[in-house]
Amino acid sequence: MPYVNIKITDEGVTKEQKAALIKGATELLQKVLNKNPATTVVVIDEVNTDNWGIQGEQVTELRKK
Amino acid sequence: MPYVNIKITDEGVTKEQKAALIKGATELLQKVLNKNPATTVVVIDEVNTDNWGIQGEQVTELRKK
Amino acid sequence: MPYVNIKITDEGVTKEQKAALIKGATELLQKVLNKNPATTVVVIDEVNTDNWGIQGEQVTELRKK
Amino acid sequence: MPYVNIKITDEGVTKEQKAALIKGATELLQKVLNKNPATTVVVIDEVNTDNWGIQGEQVTELRKK
Amino acid sequence: MPYVNIKITDEGVTKEQKAALIKGATELLQKVLNKNPATTVVVIDEVNTDNWGIQGEQVTELRKK
Amino acid sequence: MPYVNIKITDEGVTKEQKAALIKGATELLQKVLNKNPATTVVVIDEVNTDNWGIQGEQVTELRKK
Incomplete structure (x- = not known):
């Protein structure tokens, strides 16, 4: 009966990777x-x-650094 | 003041159905x-x-069974 | 397979009322x-x-008004 | 370590506005x-x-009023 | 940077079990x-x-069956 | 109409601090x-x-280090 919610950045996660997370x-x-x-x-x-922000900044910007 | 969050699979839910859920x-x-x-x-x-996974499998795959 | 989350203030909701919300x-x-x-x-x-805040204030304080 | 989730309606929020919310x-x-x-x-x-509903109605409809 | 939220019923989960879920x-x-x-x-x-409800019933009641 | 959810560890947050977060x-x-x-x-x-876990460990344990 558990409910698990996984939040990740949208950066090309494949259907197979999602299946692996679920399993x-x-x-x-x-x-x-x-x-x-x-x-x-x-x-x-x-x-x-x-x-998505961390350290007060958007991940989009952090990825450029 | 309540807050209700309804999570459903994205399978052609119409605007009218969403209005019915909200109402x-x-x-x-x-x-x-x-x-x-x-x-x-x-x-x-x-x-x-x-x-969306249940039984350890993606709904996409369960729908095929 | 839907998942519904209902958030309400903790103000003496009975077990029967919770059962009615779930049903x-x-x-x-x-x-x-x-x-x-x-x-x-x-x-x-x-x-x-x-x-719980609304209008920028705690419900605890709003209830006193 | 805090986690903050901000839910807003999808109405043309710019990247700069999102950065300001995160900051x-x-x-x-x-x-x-x-x-x-x-x-x-x-x-x-x-x-x-x-x-998104409030007052039992979709925001889409409320915006027309 | 992922965020994972695990919701379970409150039925005597130990600190060690929580550590195992986190790890x-x-x-x-x-x-x-x-x-x-x-x-x-x-x-x-x-x-x-x-x-917590499933099948339209509280888990408290389902556990008695 | 926005909805903001702030998750923090339960470590003696005062009513005044909560009011400040809401405001x-x-x-x-x-x-x-x-x-x-x-x-x-x-x-x-x-x-x-x-x-609450980060780095694969409970905050309770991380606080001891």
Whole structure:
């Protein structure tokens, strides 16, 4: 029944990589807490680098440095 | 003042269906908790089926089965 | 498969009211989008009135006015 | 280490405005709680006006009134 | 820089289990997307079983069946 | 109409500091995007340091170093 939300920057993540994140997060919850994969939900949000900030700056700008 | 976030897969939801979700969620909060519709906020997120996992698999793949 | 998150202020919501929110939100998704209740997840967050702001003020203070 | 999520309607927000939101939120956490900007994360979500409701109505419709 | 939010029911999760979830999620992002652990944030929310619904019912009630 | 969610560790944040975060975030949205404070919502989540991870470790442990 767990719900996992993964937010990452939108920088060319492939369908296969997303599948690996979903599989890995579901297995992690099963291994650590014995949660049932049948009702484990994983949602991946891809965020534009203009919309993600760290250190007070947009990732778009940090990538240029 | 409530805030409701509805996450669904991005599979052709129409503007009218979104309006029905917003109206329905707002009415639910008013009916159950007497919350004021004027400040009830509803946000709908549509998520690509590659980015939504359940049972450790992408919905994109589950839809094919 | 939808995920619904309802955030409300923590002001004496009863177990029965929470059950009504969960039932109502699940039925709304079924009625509007034909979503399967078996995998519809609803999570309610109750937030202290000191931690909820609107109009730039804490709800705790707004309640006194 | 704080995480700030800002949800706004998707109505022509510029890259410069997003940078100002990121800078301002990071500075706010530093000023009020002495949080380290190096690990303060800000994520901005732009939401279609069809997907944002208040007063039980879509913002798209409210904008027409 | 990823942000991972794990929501689980509040049913006696130990500090060690939480540490394992944090370590596992951080390693998953590093393995799949080569993300830097130094800025990967993981937040775990424990939700009362009265506040978590699936199948239109509170987990508190489902646990009794 | 914006919605701002601020997640911080639960380490003795005072009511006055929360009020300052709410006021500051509301003013930021007004200044940068001319958003109406009357419908700007700010929600602060305080997270136990056992439940917050960075660098693959719990903040509880990082604080000891």
